[in-house]
Structure formats: C-alpha cells, structure tokens
Amino acid sequence: MKIHYITGIAAIFVVAVHIMMRLVMPYGLSLEYANVIANYHNVPYIMLLESILVLIAIHGFNGLRIILLEMRQSKNWEGMVTAVTIAAMIGIVAYGTRTIIVVNGFSLG
Numbered sequence: 679m680k681i682h683y684i685t686g687i688a689a690i691f692v693v694a695v696h697i698m699m700r701l702v703m704p705y706g707l708s709l710e711y712a713n714v715i716a717n718y719h720n721v722p723y724i725m726l727l728e729s730i731l732v733l734i735a736i737h738g739f740n741g742l743r744i745i746l747l748e749m750r751q752s753k754n755w756e757g758m759v760t761a762v763t764i765a766a767m768i769g770i771v772a773y774g775t776r777t778i779i780v781v782n783g784f785s786l787g
Contacts, residue, residue: 682744685737692730699723718781731774739767 700708707713717723743763747756 679744682737682740685733685740689730689733689737692726692733696726696730699726715781718778724778724782728775728778732771735767735770735774739763739770 702708703713717727740763743759746759746763
C-alpha cells in the first residue's frame with residue numbers, strides 16, 4: 679500500500695505541473711500539431727510526460743491488483759494477478775515510451 683500512496687501523491691504533483699505548463703498558452707493553441715510536436719522535443723517536458731506515464735501506470739495497475747486480490751485469496755491467484763498486472767504495466771509504459779521515441783524521430787528497428 680505504501681507504493682500506492684507514494685505513486686498517488688507523486689502523480690498529483692506531476693499532473694499539476696503538467697496542467698500548469700498547459701496554461702502558459704491558450705488551450706486551442708496548445709493543441710495545434712506544431713506545438714504538440716514541439717513539446718516532444720523539449721527534454722524537461724519529455725521527462726515530465728514519462729514520469730506521469732510511469733507513476734499513473736504503477737498506481738493504476740497496483741490499485742487493480744489490490745481490488746483483484748480482495749475478490750479472492752489464494753497463493754496461485756495472488757501470483758497470477760501480480761504477474762498479469764506487472765506485465766500489463768510494463769506493456770503500457772513500453773508503448774508510451776515508444777510513442778515519445780518515435781515522435782522524436784528515432785527509429786525502433
């Protein structure tokens with residue numbers, strides 16, 4: 679549960695920073711293609727997006743894991759639920775990181 683609490687508090691902080699960065703320019707302008715692509719070339723902003731991705735993935739999948747473990751208790755169930763939620767979290771983080779890499783013009787193959 680400590681992981682859940684820490685990631686929740688940290689996610690609130692980084693999402694608040696993300697929202698404040700979006701308030702620098704008018705909302706409609708911030709959604710224009712050129713501005714969105716420019717955000718992905720800003721290293722501090724990329725680090726912010728990656729931290730949001732990781733924190734929200736860990737927090738969300740840990741919460742799902744806790745809910746599923748409350749539904750049923752057995753050693754096999756706990757092992758399976760833990761393995762599936764960790765694999766799903768890693769998949770989401772990998773796909774989001776891939777998006778950041780591709781937008782920056784790097785190839786993956």
